[in-house]
Amino acid sequence: MKTIGKTIRANLGVLARRSARELFGVLFPPVCAGCDKHVAEPGSLCGPCWSKVRFIEKPYCPVLGTPFSHDLGSEILSAEAIADRPPFVRARAVAIYDGVIRDMVHRLKYNDRTDLSRWMAGWMARAGHELITDCDVIVPVPLHARRFWLRRFNQSAELARYLASTSKKPFEPDALKRIKKTKQQVGLGLSERLTNVRGAFKVPVAHEIKIRGRNVLLIDDVYTTGATVKAAARALLRGGAKSVDILTFGRVMGDELSV
Ligand SMILES: [Zn+2]
Secondary structure, three states: OHHHHHHHHHHHHHHHHHHHHHHHHHHOOOEOOOOOOEOOOOOOOOHHHHHHOOEOOOOEOOOOOOEOOOOOOOOOOOHHHHHOOOOOOOEEEEEEOOHHHHHHHHHHHHOOOOOHHHHHHHHHHHHOHHHHHHOOEEEEOOOOHHHHHHHOOOHHHHHHHHHHHHHOOOEOOOOOEEOOOOOOOOOOOHHHHHHHHOOOEEOOHHHHHHOOOOEEEEEEEEEOOOHHHHHHHHHHHHOOOOEEEEEEEEEOOOOOOOO
16 A cells, blocks of 8 residues: 555656646747757757757867868877967867857857756767866866856856766866956957966965866867967966866867957
8 A cells, every 4th residue: 555655656746747847848948059949859959050060070180179171090180289289188179169059159158048058068078078088177267256246157167067967077166266357358369368368367275186186177168269278277287287178169260269
């Protein structure tokens, strides 16, 4: 009798959860993360939006993750990586930053579509599978305290939080601090961007223990010129990190310095 009661209660629980989900689906039907058209699954893209995404897949530069037009072998670096060896070991991104990918980042950052972060992090988990496996700790690129206070939301931290929880890796949002209030990088050229972020980050002494001797995976929403993540990686290494890898959602290619 007890068992039957338990089974009925469990089934009622399942039914209640299912109807809550269905009701939620009716009230808030899932929409395409790129264009707001209705889609079957939350966090997915409609067919036309999906077909426009330029996913970054091998072959690419093993250091910078920039796509190669043909396979040169896993040891061949891009000219850019040879000319200016970055402080990080590897950088990977989901897709080239344009069209739908740019819209998704903007919606997450400025339109309060915080729900997008878990879906975007899911895509990042696939693109950065090796980096996630190899890391000891996940750290987001921080906002300056004042900007965080104004916006109340750090998109990189949200992406990093989901990546850490799904991969069961430690999430350390305080391990890196932005100590200089930098100008927005939008509209700045490469050399201005480098100057803007120089000395912008620091590992607070009290938090060094979280990264000392560890392989750090640094998360940002977009890799533009690399100026920001390079400055952040240098600060992490100065703070005692053993190595730093970079994982972003979007990757700006060529001269598209529009973030
Ligand atoms: Zn769409």
